[in-house]
Amino acid sequence: MANRQILLKSRPVGEPTPANFECVDRPVPAPAAGGALVRTIYLSVDPYMRGRMNAGKSYADPVNIGDVMCGGTVGQVVESLDPTFKPGDLVLGDGGWQEFAALDGSRLRKLDANAAPISYTLGALGMPGMTAYVGMIDIGQPKAGETVVVSAAAGAVGSVAGQIAKLKGCRVVGIAGSDEKCRYVVESLGFDACINYKTEPLLGRLRKHCPGGIDVYFDSVAGSTLETILRLINVGARIPLIGLISLYNATELTPGPNLFPLLVRRAMIKGMIVSDHANRQPAFLADMTAWIRDGKVKVRETIVNGLENAPAAFIGLFRGENTGKMLVKVSREA
Amino acid sequence: MANRQILLKSRPVGEPTPANFECVDRPVPAPAAGGALVRTIYLSVDPYMRGRMNAGKSYADPVNIGDVMCGGTVGQVVESLDPTFKPGDLVLGDGGWQEFAALDGSRLRKLDANAAPISYTLGALGMPGMTAYVGMIDIGQPKAGETVVVSAAAGAVGSVAGQIAKLKGCRVVGIAGSDEKCRYVVESLGFDACINYKTEPLLGRLRKHCPGGIDVYFDSVAGSTLETILRLINVGARIPLIGLISLYNATELTPGPNLFPLLVRRAMIKGMIVSDHANRQPAFLADMTAWIRDGKVKVRETIVNGLENAPAAFIGLFRGENTGKMLVKVSREA
Numbered sequence: 133m134a135n136r137q138i139l140l141k142s143r144p145v146g147e148p149t150p151a152n153f154e155c156v157d158r159p160v161p162a163p164a165a166g167g168a169l170v171r172t173i174y175l176s177v178d179p180y181m182r183g184r185m186n187a188g189k190s191y192a193d194p195v196n197i198g199d200v201m202c203g204g205t206v207g208q209v210v211e212s213l214d215p216t217f218k219p220g221d222l223v224l225g226d227g228g229w230q231e232f233a234a235l236d237g238s239r240l241r242k243l244d245a246n247a248a249p250i251s252y253t254l255g256a257l258g259m260p261g262m263t264a265y266v267g268m269i270d271i272g273q274p275k276a277g278e279t280v281v282v283s284a285a286a287g288a289v290g291s292v293a294g295q296i297a298k299l300k301g302c303r304v305v306g307i308a309g310s311d312e313k314c315r316y317v318v319e320s321l322g323f324d325a326c327i328n329y330k331t332e333p334l335l336g337r338l339r340k341h342c343p344g345g346i347d348v349y350f351d352s353v354a355g356s357t358l359e360t361i362l363r364l365i366n367v368g369a370r371i372p373l374i375g376l377i378s379l380y381n382a383t384e385l386t387p388g389p390n391l392f393p394l395l396v397r398r399a400m401i402k403g404m405i406v407s408d409h410a411n412r413q414p415a416f417l418a419d420m421t422a423w424i425r426d427g428k429v430k431v432r433e434t435i436v437n438g439l440e441n442a443p444a445a446f447i448g449l450f451r452g453e454n455t456g457k458m459l460v461k462v463s464r465e466a
Numbered sequence: 467m468a469n470r471q472i473l474l475k476s477r478p479v480g481e482p483t484p485a486n487f488e489c490v491d492r493p494v495p496a497p498a499a500g501g502a503l504v505r506t507i508y509l510s511v512d513p514y515m516r517g518r519m520n521a522g523k524s525y526a527d528p529v530n531i532g533d534v535m536c537g538g539t540v541g542q543v544v545e546s547l548d549p550t551f552k553p554g555d556l557v558l559g560d561g562g563w564q565e566f567a568a569l570d571g572s573r574l575r576k577l578d579a580n581a582a583p584i585s586y587t588l589g590a591l592g593m594p595g596m597t598a599y600v601g602m603i604d605i606g607q608p609k610a611g612e613t614v615v616v617s618a619a620a621g622a623v624g625s626v627a628g629q630i631a632k633l634k635g636c637r638v639v640g641i642a643g644s645d646e647k648c649r650y651v652v653e654s655l656g657f658d659a660c661i662n663y664k665t666e667p668l669l670g671r672l673r674k675h676c677p678g679g680i681d682v683y684f685d686s687v688a689g690s691t692l693e694t695i696l697r698l699i700n701v702g703a704r705i706p707l708i709g710l711i712s713l714y715n716a717t718e719l720t721p722g723p724n725l726f727p728l729l730v731r732r733a734m735i736k737g738m739i740v741s742d743h744a745n746r747q748p749a750f751l752a753d754m755t756a757w758i759r760d761g762k763v764k765v766r767e768t769i770v771n772g773l774e775n776a777p778a779a780f781i782g783l784f785r786g787e788n789t790g791k792m793l794v795k796v797s798r799e800a
Contacts, residue, residue, distance in 0.1 A: 387721030
């Protein structure tokens with residue numbers, strides 16, 4: 133039995149391509165003392181991984197050339213040397229882009245398949261959902277009646293962030309990259325409006341849909357969208373900056389927005405990395421589990437089959453090929 | 467007896483010039499019911515006035531063409547129809563660029579000449595000092611042992627902001643525009659270092675003087691300085707943005723800094739206008755009065771004589787001609 137792996141073959145210059153990855157078959161590892169061998173069921177692909185493909189430390193160490201690409205996984209225990217886990221257990225871990233991973237028990241969390249679909253642990257109930265939760269609630273601090281704009285509104289993070297703002301009583305306007313996504317955001321997720329930034333004039337449409345100005349902008353994009361938003365912010369606006377997907381593939385340091393509106397409107401931009409906020413996880417899990425159970429937060433996934441398609445799925449994130457969370461289904465649950 | 471006034475004659479394009487102002491002699495006004503006639507002793511000139519010279523509302527209404535330029539003043543009551551004030555009283559008000567102003571009593575505050583020099587009410591004990599206080603303490607939140615960088619360090623706001631950070635136990639590095647200012651900032655104000663941005667390489671000197679990175683950047687400048695600072699900020703850095711003097715004379719919207727470091731370092735930029743923070747005035751006045759009295763905050767002023775020189779004094783702000791607070795002495799105390 134082989135362990136198929138996707139390795140980082142070379143560092144991308146600009147947009148990543150399939151040639152930056154290599155698919156190899158290696159022997160299945162044995163679990164170490166205190167660890168377990170886990171068979172991957174779902175692999176998460178996320179925009180942050182683009183940063184790990186660069187040399188040099190950002191907020192985390194890079195993946196080395198020739199190493200297995202990093203990533204969150206949901207899998208099933210095959211063999212365990214940690215008494216906490218037994219074969220068949222469903223676990224969340226950071227197995228990376230491979231079919232099997234030998235992981236230390238301290239890095240695994242047992243999942244209850246009856247609580248929610250196990251894949252949600254990589255999306256709305258996992259890192260992306262918690263990014264939305266902490267970014268929107270703690271930094272955005274939306275108040276009932278305020279206007280909230282959410283970029284990448286059909287994506288894993290934005291879709292949840294906007295729904296949280298709706299739960300807080302806000303007017304919520306999404307920005308997304310296709311008419312189909314915009315329909316989904318309004319009709320399924322309940323946003324008040326959604327703008328297709330690829331076909332509609334952003335400033336004019338924002339003016340129309342945000343007649344009272346913008347109080348919170350949940351930003352995972354940066355770039356020219358942020359510049360446009362700043363023209364419409366209200367006094368005291370809050371801008372949680374949780375990603376910069378428009379810049380991740382840039383080959384040179386592009387300038388940012390003119391900061392005049394920040395001063396004039398006494399507004400705040402604050403960067404956030406969810407791993408700093410582990411103390412918020414219990415509240416997040418309690419709230420989000422209830423919201424999903426009660427239908428207050430709706431979840432969609434885009435699932436690509438087969439580990440060999442992980443590079444294409446990942447590259448697709450930068451082309452907007454996903455609606456909701458992008459996942460790779462690596463194997464079936466036994 | 468005439469009332470000399472400086473009017474806004476035309477709106478500047480780029481840097482203001484003397485031709486944007488007009489000096490006229492008008493009749494001295496009579497106080498209205500509930501008001502007082504005040505003879506100006508000191509007029510404050512401040513960078514924010516550049517915004518008032520533009521058409522269109524920023525955070526306050528513009529000065530209209532032909533109107534007296536706005537500005538804070540310290541003066542002496544000549545005649546009063548408000549029982550709170552009597553002739554000879556020293557008062558803080560917003561008399562504008564003129565020798566006499568008829569002001570409503572509600573817009574005047576009586577000054578105690580024994581507490582501190584009356585001109586300080588326009589500087590360290592007034593709007594600039596309170597901008598430094600609220601910006602540094604409430605937004606910057608400096609903690610003992612942290613490294614704080616202050617732009618325009620020899621100016622009315624920066625000089626106070628840096629001294630507050632020293633009082634909080636921080637390492638404080640200033641940025642100023644001449645060797646003389648840098649000497650003043652280090653030798654008189656007690657900053658740990660000061661960089662002459664006109665002659666020294668900013669990035670290299672910041673690296674040298676901030677070996678542990680930058681935790682707080684007190685920004686009244688924006689522009690390329692901010693871009694350089696962002697390369698050296700620590701995780702969780704705070705950047706109070708209290709002015710953008712490098713942009714005030716810009717004739718087009720210049721781009722801002724690349725925002726990547728904000729995300730990677732989970733940092734915050736927050737704009738501040740001091741008039742939002744009136745609730746902090748009692749604490750500010752209590753602390754700052756004591757700090758000045760005890761020699762913990764040192765104050766310097768650059769005083770230009772004669773109302774007719776107010777335009778030159780104001781224009782000089784953008785050329786760094788002041789050390790400490792720039793004031794125009796309009797008349798002597800009677």
